[in-house]
Amino acid sequence: MVTDLTKIWISNIDKKAAKVRAMRILKVIKKYHKRPKNILELGVGLGVVLAHFKKYNMYGLDLKKDFIKSAKNIVPNAKLFIQSMHNFKIRNRFDIIFSVHECINEVKPYKNWEATFKSSYNHLNEGGLFIFDMRTKKHLEFLKKQTVKLERNPSGYVYDNTVVKGHKLTWNTIYFKRIKKDLYKIEKDRYSEFVYPVSKVKKSLSKDFKVLEAISFEKGHKVMFVCRKL
Numbered sequence: 001m002v003t004d005l006t007k008i009w010i011s012n013i014d015k016k017a018a019k020v021r022a023m024r025i026l027k028v029i030k031k032y033h034k035r036p037k038n039i040l041e042l043g044v045g046l047g048v049v050l051a052h053f054k055k056y057n058m059y060g061l062d063l064k065k066d067f068i069k070s071a072k073n074i075v076p077n078a079k080l081f082i083q084s085m086h087n088f089k090i091r092n093r094f095d096i097i098f099s100v101h102e103c104i105n106e107v108k109p110y111k112n113w114e115a116t117f118k119s120s121y122n123h124l125n126e127g128g129l130f131i132f133d134m135r136t137k138k139h140l141e142f143l144k145k146q147t148v149k150l151e152r153n154p155s156g157y158v159y160d161n162t163v164v165k166g167h168k169l170t171w172n173t174i175y176f177k178r179i180k181k182d183l184y185k186i187e188k189d190r191y192s193e194f195v196y197p198v199s200k201v202k203k204s205l206s207k208d209f210k211v212l213e214a215i216s217f218e219k220g221h222k223v224m225f226v227c228r229k230l
């Protein structure tokens, strides 16, 4: 069953932003891989990013069952799995494994980031790329100072109260879903993310991968790592 919260996520899909995330990955693939065939997205969510990879054999995985169920409608040709990125096991090997929209920040504790790097390494073909983005401390500092606002979105309104404590970021979100004129239903969501120093992450990646680039974007609030399996 698809939950009411997931239905809200579906009605608020930002296709433009998803395309920007996909393009960032496609640009790097073009630069560093000649002819990729099999591509896996970790934390595929509703499949809106993977939908831009139709010329490849598409694979995706996510922890959330109802996200995978919804993603099947958006990327019907993809092979999708309900698994965690830190210990996934898929029979295939991939030329590209990527993750966008800071999914890795939802993985905890840090040893499971390292397990994600290991699992990805084990599922890549030689010369394959592991590409993912993450929030930086600069973004945490920004969120700490941010004023909470009620914002309009396609399903009604959203109130995002982010709490930063040390390297932990907690999203307390309240959705006001429009039922009809002046009548709203409340849905609450709460989850945490963890932000680690770029240097620490680079050190962990370097144990197995050759780190080709750490590309800073969104004014340094995020970093995208591009790594190669040698």
Ligand SMILES: C[S@@+](CC[C@H](N)C(=O)[O-])C[C@H]1O[C@@H](n2cnc3c(N)ncnc32)[C@H](O)[C@@H]1O
Pocket (backbone or CB within 6 Å): 018, 021, 042, 043, 044, 045, 046, 047, 048, 049, 061, 062, 063, 064, 067, 083, 084, 085, 086, 099, 100, 101, 102, 103, 106, 107
């Ligand atoms: C912000 S969404 C991004 C979805 C998609 N990548 C996109 O850009 O539209 C983060 C996703 O990561 C998934 N996720 C969080 N922890 C995960 C884990 N340990 N393994 C797999 N997926 C995970 C969540 O369920 C969610 O779908």
